[in-house]
Amino acid sequence: MSEATVSIADTAVDPPRPVAEAAGRIPGNIPIWVGILSEMTEFAMMFIALFIARAHYPELFHAGPLRLNTFAGTLNTLVLLTSSYCVAKAMQAIRRDARRACVRWLWMAVVMGGLYLVIKTWEYHWNSSQGIHTDTDLFFTVYYYTTFNHMLHVGWGSAAVLWAIAGVKMGTFDRENHAGLEAVAVYWHMIDLAWIIIFPLLYVWR
């Protein structure tokens, strides 16, 4: 009885080191990386579908980008990259315990996320005024499916950054304990990574 108690206590104090940890520090936590890798796989499926569609209908994929608003696409890329930069700066700030600066950088990231959504919504309206719809042709079906899916990610990613702001303000995240904030940060960077592929595939590549 006594030996069993000691054994359980020992295990609780000194748990075995996870195999994953031996490969190096995991930014954030393991569950967020399961999500990130799953979503990157989902986006990869969309990109492969685009490549196959392009191989079958090259003329549609040469003509399609010419009708899109390159300015809106470029602006959104700059906005998303800047939001990722803000999140990276927020991580630097929390590590030196500059919580107010961290919150400020996170708010800037949220504003950039909101700006992205505004520009994308305006772009969809502009498309509509140019006679571009989801069923215009296969290129635009792929364009709407991919960009709308990504837009949803920006929406809930922004909500996650808001949650992180609340965490920093309430003191849940600080210099020593910020794995949850870091999980939000790497997720936000994943959203940015997906867009830096989507932008050239749909707006630039003709």
Next chain:
Amino acid sequence: MFERFSIDHIWLFLMLLTLISAALAETATPGLLTTAAIATIIAIKGRMIIDRFMELATANRHLRFAMRLYFYVIPLLMVMTWAFPEVIARFTRLH
């Protein structure tokens, strides 16, 4: 690869590469070279974000490998789609 640059510099590089992409969209003649240039820019931007913003350059090697590999494979598939569209179309035809 980008460890010696601060994240402020990385952000500026990313912005610059985006503007180069936009210039390519407006001016470049479609072709294999343009496709290769666009694919290379994707690979560089991806590597910058993975290594510096996500901080995977100094973190878990399995995650670093998986994420870096993604940004080799997708640009490579892009170039292959340009170079061999008939082969891809033949292999993916349903009937």
